[in-house]
Amino acid sequence: MSRFExxxxxxxGFSYDLxxxxxxxxxxxxxxxxYLKTGTTIVGLVFQDGVILGADTRATEGPIVADKNCxxxxxxxxxxxxxxxxxxxxTEAVTDMVSxxxxxxxFHTGRESRVVTALTLLKSHLFSYQGHVSAALVLGxxxxxxxxxxxxxxxxxxxxxxxATMGSGSLAAMAIFESKYREGLTRDEGxxxxxxxxxxxxxxxxxxxxxxxxxxxxxxxxxxxRNYMLPNPRTYVSxxxxxxxKKTEVLLTKITPLRELVEVIEGGxxxxx
Amino acid sequence: MSIFExxxxxxxxMVGKNCFAIASDRRLGVQLQTIxxxxxxxxxxxxxxxxxxxxxxxxxxxxxxxxxxxNKLYHLREERDMKPxxxxxxxxxxxxxxxxxxxxxxxxxxxxxxxxKPFICTMDSIGAKELAKDFVxxxxxxxxxxxxxxxxxxxxxxxxxxxxTISQALISAVDRDCLSxxxxxxxxxxxxxxxxxxxxxxxx
Numbered sequence: 001m002s003r004f005e006x007x008x009x010x011x012x013g014f015s016y017d018l019x020x021x022x023x024x025x026x027x028x029x030x031x032x033x034x035y036l037k038t039g040t041t042i043v044g045l046v047f048q049d050g051v052i053l054g055a056d057t058r059a060t061e062g063p064i065v066a067d068k069n070c071x072x073x074x075x076x077x078x079x080x081x082x083x084x085x086x087x088x089x090x091t092e093a094v095t096d097m098v099s100x101x102x103x104x105x106x107f108h109t110g111r112e113s114r115v116v117t118a119l120t121l122l123k124s125h126l127f128s129y130q131g132h133v134s135a136a137l138v139l140g141x142x143x144x145x146x147x148x149x150x151x152x153x154x155x156x157x158x159x160x161x162x163x164a165t166m167g168s169g170s171l172a173a174m175a176i177f178e179s180k181y182r183e184g185l186t187r188d189e190g191x192x193x194x195x196x197x198x199x200x201x202x203x204x205x206x207x208x209x210x211x212x213x214x215x216x217x218x219x220x221x222x223x224x225x226r227n228y229m230l231p232n233p234r235t236y237v238s239x240x241x242x243x244x245x246k247k248t249e250v251l252l253t254k255i256t257p258l259r260e261l262v263e264v265i266e267g268g269x270x271x272x273x
Numbered sequence: 274m275s276i277f278e279x280x281x282x283x284x285x286x287m288v289g290k291n292c293f294a295i296a297s298d299r300r301l302g303v304q305l306q307t308i309x310x311x312x313x314x315x316x317x318x319x320x321x322x323x324x325x326x327x328x329x330x331x332x333x334x335x336x337x338x339x340x341x342x343x344n345k346l347y348h349l350r351e352e353r354d355m356k357p358x359x360x361x362x363x364x365x366x367x368x369x370x371x372x373x374x375x376x377x378x379x380x381x382x383x384x385x386x387x388x389x390k391p392f393i394c395t396m397d398s399i400g401a402k403e404l405a406k407d408f409v410x411x412x413x414x415x416x417x418x419x420x421x422x423x424x425x426x427x428x429x430x431x432x433x434x435x436x437x438t439i440s441q442a443l444i445s446a447v448d449r450d451c452l453s454x455x456x457x458x459x460x461x462x463x464x465x466x467x468x469x470x471x472x473x474x475x476x477x
Contacts, residue, residue, distance in 0.1 A: 031275045032276060059401075066397075066403055087399070089396075089397065250472060251456070251473050252471040255468050256466060
């Protein structure tokens with residue numbers, strides 16, 4: 001009975017039934033795998049009309065770049081976005097989950113979501129897993145009470161700041177913010193500063209790289225500038241492409257034709273009686 | 274030795290012009306001993322959706338059975354085939370559910386979506402999706418595959434050229450990996466047909 005229930009769609013939450021087996025494999029000397037991390041530089045700042053978030057686009061698996069153009073700025077609500085650093089699966093899952101909870105809350109209350117709601121949902125989830133859900137987030141948005149920017153650490157602590165950086169490239173980006181940030185920046189100045197901070201992370205931190213994504217959130221409007229800057233184009237692209245001297249040897253070929261859609265002819269011949 | 278290196282595998286999927294190709298090696302080993310040379314790593318979910326599973330073979334087979342179960346339930350309820358994007362979300366959810374005691378598998382999903390637009394994606398063992406527009410790789414030979422695909426891939430290749438490219442990339446990469454090899458298994462899918470080919474490779 002219990003074995004059948006396991007395959008059926010779960011009722012949510014984590015399932016721990018493979019833990020004992022994995023523990024046994026670990027003891028036999030098999031080392032665990034590395035997860036996809038988003039090495040990352042993520043930043044946020046508050047400007048005169050709202051909030052600007054920025055992120056790089058490199059995803060790493062150990063020392064290898066697994067994804068050269070991944071998306072680290074996640075949608076939470078039409079007026080709230082969240083950048084994620086840490087284990088990629090955790091940041092994606094936690095932001096998706098809270099985004100769904102916010103949507104249900106919007107249906108329930110009939111009001112626009114507030115940033116502090118998202119903040120509380122995220123921090124209580126992360127705290128209850130005591131840091132094992134490794135997601136470090138920069139949450140920003142504009143709601144009825146004004147623009148807000150928060151950082152959330154994997155153990156569940158939060159900070160409310162006018163400018164914030166997280167991830168392995170946070171020191172490089174913070175250096176730029178600390179020297180150039182001032183209150184009351186205009187949109188263009190803010191976007192330029194965010195792009196500069198992310199570029200600083202991209203060029204100086206090995207865990208961050210590729211392109212710059214920027215998201216500008218103001219009252220009633222948000223602009224998601226995917227690949228706002230591409231400072232790392234492919235340098236040498238051969239126009240000829242790669243030509244193979246020897247063709248691959250094929251041992252066996254099996255072709256399965258896919259069923260073609262039946263064509264309906266209007267006013268065709270009627271069937272004979 | 275890592276858990277992922279227990280059985281050995283090499284998987285790659287590439288996107289072409291209105292078609293896609295997914296390829297795997299054929300070896301099944303127990304650490305350094307080869308015990309099968311015709312092991313299936315790519316499974317068909319429906320005619321336009323394939324999933325390859327790299328990593329620990331027992332987890333790959335169990336995961337495949339669970340996914341077939343979920344796909345059949347979906348098919349009964351929705352009375353249509355699952356779109357590849359939906360299937361990728363399903364696999365991601367199934368893997369993330371076991372976040373703290375994971376399946377030691379890395380899936381590579383390839384399918385034709387709406388308007389026969391090719392879709393490929395890969396995930397790590399806890400379900401972090403990585404969508405790509407060109408190619409995705411997984412398995413013990415992944416580092417060599419990254420290099421081979423990066424140099425051999427061209428966008429918008431036709432079916433025959435795509436087959437040649439993916440086969441050359443796979444064979445070159447597995448030749449540099451002790452734990453994968455013994456030939457290749459390539460599925461080339463266009464809107465009208467599915468071509469399954471077995472490649473000859475080095476038998477060492």
